[in-house]
Amino acid sequence: MKQLSRECLEQEPVYQVQYGQQWKDVCREKYDDHVNHGSTVRIVYAAPPWPVVPAGWIPCSEQMPEDEQEVLVQTHSGWRYVSFYDAHSRLFFDSPEGDIEHILVTHW
Numbered sequence: 001m002k003q004l005s006r007e008c009l010e011q012e013p014v015y016q017v018q019y020g021q022q023w024k025d026v027c028r029e030k031y032d033d034h035v036n037h038g039s040t041v042r043i044v045y046a047a048p049p050w051p052v053v054p055a056g057w058i059p060c061s062e063q064m065p066e067d068e069q070e071v072l073v074q075t076h077s078g079w080r081y082v083s084f085y086d087a088h089s090r091l092f093f094d095s096p097e098g099d100i101e102h103i104l105v106t107h108w
Contacts, residue, residue, distance in 0.1 A: 007077070008052045013045050015027065015030075015031035015040050015043055016042050017030070017031065017039070020066040040086060057074065057108065058107055061105060064085060064090065066085070067080075068084055070082065070084055071083055071108045072108065073105045073108045075102065075106060076105075081094070081102045082094075083105070083108075
């Protein structure tokens with residue numbers, strides 16, 4: 001997994017409001033005021049928000065289970081399933097026979 005420096009993780013986002021074709025940096029209070037009035041706004045991060053992996057979970061980007069190993073997985077949207085890993089296809093399924101695929105698994 002890519003490591004980010006503590007400075008990147010602690011940086012505050014930059015709040016911006018669109019004026020015509022230009023984006024201008026504003027303070028949080030002015031940003032909130034524009035949101036309340038329906039203006040076009042955006043938040044820019046120096047580093048993208050990083051997904052937090054709960055303690056004890058293994059990110060799929062670092063390691064995958066053994067072939068046919070039964071594991072508890074969590075998907076990108078937060079759903080948790082008991083899954084069987086198929087090393088050949090590199091996918092997670094609801095059974096060793098591979099009936100239903102569990103998609104977008106992020107950690108196990």
